[in-house]
Amino acid sequence: MDIIWLRDFEALVAQKNFSRAAEERNVSQPAFSRRIRALEDTVGVKLINRQTLPLSLTPAGEVFLSQARVMLRTFEETIERCQVIDAAGENVIRFATSQSLYMTHYKTHIAPLVEQGGLDIDLNSTSWAADQFVSALQQGYCDVILTYWHPSMDFLAPLEAAQCEYITLGRDDFIPVAKGGAEGPLFHMGKGQNKPVPLLSYGTASALRAVVDSLLRGQMDGPKILVMNRNVLAISVKAMILEGFGMGWLPRELCREELDEGRLMQIGDESFVEELEVRLYRSVENAKPTLSRLWNEIRAASG
Structure with a gap:
């Protein structure tokens, strides 16, 4: 066309x-x-x-x-x-990440190092499908991707086989939450419940969909779940949970403020919680000097 x-x-x-x-x-x-x-x-x-x-x-x-x-x-x-990238030349480091990671781990872990080093960053905070981040890195559209990692996320497997390396920037708990109130959470995740629990989940384009599916498969005798809506963005899932449309899983860092204020409450027991790694990936064949410098600084800060 x-x-x-x-x-x-x-x-x-x-x-x-x-x-x-x-x-x-x-x-x-x-x-x-x-x-x-x-x-x-x-x-x-x-x-x-x-x-x-x-x-x-x-x-x-x-x-x-x-x-x-x-x-x-x-x-x-x-x-x-x-x-813009062409005009800036080889000094620009091109990042790609999701909006939830941009608002949490990028701002707290990477942005300070960028500012201290006076580096030029082209940051693409995007709602790409999960596998598009991998394609972008493999095809040279970006220099670094910042992503969640979990064993269920098969879309990241090609990076393990390719000439790519990663840094574990941190970890985050993936927790079930519901709208909070004076009488407690709006929904519960107890075993043996007859009434289905409305779930606000993730679409197939989201990296977090695989984690939710893995959690639910491991809860065969758990509460009944009724999927009410699927969304690509964790931010959108959070907004709908806050409106009381259902419960859902969110990275703890993304909803820490709402948890502290009681607007959201964690539900269920620890069997409903999964740990997510927060990883940075880059191609080892990328010889951009500014990227190598930032990469070494991040590795040192994360060690």
Whole structure:
């Protein structure tokens, strides 16, 4: 799919007329029409209802429009980031991490060393699927990934086999929590409960999904669980737990403040708690001097 076709489609939606949209895109109308047709052929459905005046979108076209705008925005942001990195040269260290780790371990463990060393960091705090972090590191899109690690996280296995090394930055408990109140937690995890416990869990794109699944498999005679919602981001799971929609597992560091204030309460016994490692990975073939310096400083601080 050509990015030009997406811009053509966006122009046509705005103008609702082939001639005006072609003029805006500085192309002849026949050529413009062929490009819109090629876009529809690629997608495999009709996007434009040509029987209405002015032109309108088909239901599929409405869906495609929102996604086309996301693709265009992502493309533009990627170009901008590449240009910034290229202009900065080899001194920039490119980090990739999840929002939950950015808000906890990155800020407490790495940011101070970055500031002390006067290093340039390109930090991509993202909602990528778990395996995209691995691909980004392997393909050189980033220099370092900061991730949780647990034996159930198979997506990290390729890094063990590849030319990659890691530092264990710290550890965090993965704990079941529920909204707190004057009478205690809103939900409980006792054995033998007849009423299912509503669970706010993680989607398949989340690294933490595998840990929740592993915990539940180990609790065959535990409480009944009813999955109410799945989300990629631990921050979003926390927000829904705070609203009282159900219970869920969170890294302790991500909800420490809410636990201290009593807005969240840990539930269940220790059999429902798993330990997570917080790891930094890099390729040993990455010879960037600034990365080597920061890596050695982090290793020394973590030792």
